[in-house]
Amino acid sequence: xxxxxxxxxxxxxxxxxxxxxxxxxxxxxxxxxxxxxxxxxxxxxxxxxxxxxxxxxxxxxxxxxxxxxxxxxxxxxxxxxxxxxxxxxxxxxxxxxxxxxxxxxxxxxxxxxxxxxxxxxxxxxxxxxxxxxxxxx
Amino acid sequence: xxxxxxxxxxxxxxxxxxxxxxxxxxxxxxxxxxxxxxxxxxxxxxxxxxxxxxxxxxxxxxxxxxxxxxxxxxxxxxxxxxxxxxxxxxxxxxxxxxxxxxxxxxxxxxxxxxxxxxxxxxxxxxxxxxxxxxxxxxxxxxxxxxxxxxxxxxxxxxxxxxxxxxxxxxxxxxxxxxxxxxxxxxxxxxxxxxxxxxxxxxxxxxxxxxxxxxxxxxxxxxxxxxxxxxxxxxxxxxxxxxxxxxxxxxxxxxxxxxxxxxxxxxxxxxxxxxxxxxxxxxxxxxxxxxxxxxxxxxxxxxxxxxxxxxxxxxxxxxxxxxxxxxxxxxxxxxxxxxxxxxxxxxxxxxxxxxxxxxxxxxxxxxxxxxxxxxxxxxxxxxxxxxxxxxxxxxxxxxxxxxxxxxxxxxxxxxxxxxxxxxxxxxxxxxxxxxxxxxxxxxxxxxxxxxxxxxxxxxxxxxxxxxxxxxxxxxxxxxxxxxxxxxxxxxxxxxxxxxxxxxxxxxxxxxxxxxxxxxxxxxxxxxxxxxxxxxxxxxxxxxxxxxxxxxxxxxxxxxxxx
Numbered sequence: 283x284x285x286x287x288x289x290x291x292x293x294x295x296x297x298x299x300x301x302x303x304x305x306x307x308x309x310x311x312x313x314x315x316x317x318x319x320x321x322x323x324x325x326x327x328x329x330x331x332x333x334x335x336x337x338x339x340x341x342x343x344x345x346x347x348x349x350x351x352x353x354x355x356x357x358x359x360x361x362x363x364x365x366x367x368x369x370x371x372x373x374x375x376x377x378x379x380x381x382x383x384x385x386x387x388x389x390x391x392x393x394x395x396x397x398x399x400x401x402x403x404x405x406x407x408x409x410x411x412x413x414x415x416x417x418x419x
Numbered sequence: 420x421x422x423x424x425x426x427x428x429x430x431x432x433x434x435x436x437x438x439x440x441x442x443x444x445x446x447x448x449x450x451x452x453x454x455x456x457x458x459x460x461x462x463x464x465x466x467x468x469x470x471x472x473x474x475x476x477x478x479x480x481x482x483x484x485x486x487x488x489x490x491x492x493x494x495x496x497x498x499x500x501x502x503x504x505x506x507x508x509x510x511x512x513x514x515x516x517x518x519x520x521x522x523x524x525x526x527x528x529x530x531x532x533x534x535x536x537x538x539x540x541x542x543x544x545x546x547x548x549x550x551x552x553x554x555x556x557x558x559x560x561x562x563x564x565x566x567x568x569x570x571x572x573x574x575x576x577x578x579x580x581x582x583x584x585x586x587x588x589x590x591x592x593x594x595x596x597x598x599x600x601x602x603x604x605x606x607x608x609x610x611x612x613x614x615x616x617x618x619x620x621x622x623x624x625x626x627x628x629x630x631x632x633x634x635x636x637x638x639x640x641x642x643x644x645x646x647x648x649x650x651x652x653x654x655x656x657x658x659x660x661x662x663x664x665x666x667x668x669x670x671x672x673x674x675x676x677x678x679x680x681x682x683x684x685x686x687x688x689x690x691x692x693x694x695x696x697x698x699x700x701x702x703x704x705x706x707x708x709x710x711x712x713x714x715x716x717x718x719x720x721x722x723x724x725x726x727x728x729x730x731x732x733x734x735x736x737x738x739x740x741x742x743x744x745x746x747x748x749x750x751x752x753x754x755x756x757x758x759x760x761x762x763x764x765x766x767x768x769x770x771x772x773x774x775x776x777x778x779x780x781x782x783x784x785x786x787x788x789x790x791x792x793x794x795x796x797x798x799x800x801x802x803x804x805x806x807x808x809x810x811x812x813x814x815x816x817x818x819x820x821x822x823x824x825x826x827x828x829x830x831x832x833x834x835x836x837x838x839x840x841x842x843x844x845x846x847x848x849x850x851x852x853x854x855x856x857x858x859x860x861x862x863x864x865x866x867x868x869x870x871x872x873x874x875x876x877x878x879x880x881x882x883x884x885x886x887x888x889x890x891x892x893x894x895x896x897x898x899x900x901x902x903x904x905x906x907x908x909x910x911x912x913x914x915x916x917x918x919x920x921x922x923x924x925x926x927x928x929x930x931x932x933x934x935x936x937x938x939x940x941x942x943x944x945x946x947x948x949x950x951x952x953x954x955x956x957x958x959x960x961x962x963x964x965x966x967x968x969x970x971x972x973x974x975x976x977x978x979x980x
Contacts, residue, residue, distance in 0.1 A: 298546065303872050350905065
């Protein structure tokens with residue numbers, strides 16, 4: 283696999299949160315930016331998201347969470363990726379996430395958190411700078 | 420044209436002459452700003468509206484009528500806010516039932532006149548707090564309700580015959596409504612004295628909010644059972660609040676919000692009639708719920724058009740005889756999706772404009788969002804400012820002094836007509852597909868909304884639509900604010916309380932109730948009486964909802980990007 287292949291990104295909605303406006307916008311923006319996008323659809327458990335991420339060989343998982351459950355769901359997804367032997371899949375995300383929760387999420391291994399008002403172009407630029415194609419074995 | 424701006428002596432002021440002389444000269448000297456003059460939903464807006472824009476058969480009698488008369492464009496009451504102000508109804512719910520009960524009492528003490536309950540996500544999805552999918556979400560976005568015990572605490576000390584209560588719940592709406600009835604029984608309040616609103620609008624869940632249990636068709640059966648039960652037993656209750664709010668929040672345009680919501684309303688009326696109900700027996704208890712977004716005149720026009728379309732639909736399409744069936748009553752909430760996390764105090768200004776539009780659009784009740792809601796659930800201070808905003812509009816601004824102050828404005832009437840035409844065109848397309856359920860099954864409204872929301876986001880990203888504090892006038896560190904945090908202790912305490920209820924109740928009796936409910940689902944008997952028995956015996960939201968799954972099945976969305 284060459285390093286200049288297209289990035290494969292999973293866009294996920296975890297938990298019971300049905301607010302999928304942001305997830306769908308970002309999935310479309312990623313697709314229009316030339317990335318390969320897998321959108322999980324709604325109401326996924328962390329286990330389901332991680333299983334999809336591994337099965338689809340994605341380079342990064344981006345989660346959209348507007349339910350207030352981010353402090354549980356992000357660390358849980360990272361923990362499961364590690365358990366399943368895929369700690370190199372980057373995890374980032376966005377949603378209604380208070381600023382003061384961001385340092386804790388980053389300490390848990392979340393690469394970046396995008397809060398409301400971020401432009402899709404900024405997120406895409408960040409992805410290009412920080413997510414690299416994984417070396418697949 | 421003379422230099423002092425007066426038409427030359429002897430010239431009759433006409434639009435053509437104005438354009439040729441006054442306007443052309445002005446544009447030569449200083450052109451208009453280089454922006455697109457469009458609404459937030461991208462409807463083009465002209466430089467000037469005159470009586471010419473209302474020509475072509477526009478008749479005041481037909482289009483406007485008088486307040487309290489068909490087609491209700493100017494309002495459903497002859498005196499509107501001179502008679503009675505709108506109900507100030509702030510949506511509240513967080514943490515445990517006791518926390519929310521305290522917020523309710525606080526709001527009632529501060530002059531609020533109706534209650535509005537927000538449930539947490541597990542409750543909205545018909546899941547108990549101890550379900551695996553509920554982890555981390557208990558009490559976060561609303562109050563956690565598992566069994567009747569939680570509802571008893573939620574309404575403790577609040578006499579249900581003296582408040583009107585709105586409950587924002589859909590997929591398990593019937594279960595939660597039965598819990599409310601059971602609380603009333605325990606307070607000794609007859610069902611006939613209960614007033615309030617159940618959101619109970621499952622169609623917009625498939626379209627926008629995405630909290631469902633069963634597929635659309637069996638869900639409609641539960642709704643018609645509830646309509647039939649309430650027509651008999653709880654006559655003052657609004658059985659469905661047909662909601663455009665969430666459709667708009669999901670990113671629709673104003674026209675889509677209006678069209679899809681009315682198409683949902685049409686589907687409920689058709690379902691009620693197919694279930695053998697007389698349209699005038701249930702239609703007066705249908706109410707609507709709209710969003711009020713940033714574009715002031717677009718929102719006012721949308722609300723006025725909504726009343727006019729519904730009056731015609733009910734009278735002409737469904738042959739309703741009672742004016743109560745023709746009148747569209749609605750609640751309005753300011754647009755949560757318009758609030759910014761950046762410079763959050765700016766949201767007070769947005770909410771004021773949006774609330775003013777709702778009032779000038781003739782709303783019956785109003786929720787004003789709190790300025791901190793792009794960051795978290797609102798603090799008490801933020802909720803108070805939001806309520807005070809309504810009070811300032813009601814008691815200081817003067818807009819309540821006359822009925823429909825904007826009626827007859829060339830611009831507002833032209834925009835009302837335009838939005839009406841565009842919404843009717845959408846409704847015609849949905850009719851051609853076989854109605855809203857069929858349209859949902861093929862993903863039509865979902866796709867239209869996703870397209871509109873992406874289009875808007877692109878416009879914001881390119882700076883074609885302004886958001887003050889975000890893509891215009893932004894500053895660093897603009898989001899410092901004390902916010903409400905929901906303690907994770909809430910989840911732990913709720914799990915203990917639920918476990919205690921499960922131990923204490925009569926499990927064998929509940930099992931018989933649940934079996935009877937399932938048989939009713941199979942036989943077609945009205946589901947509400949057996950459901951009420953399940954609730955009285957402390958069956959949980961999830962147990963009761965799941966009892967119907969073997970008969971009704973579950974829904975899975977085919978995701979459209």
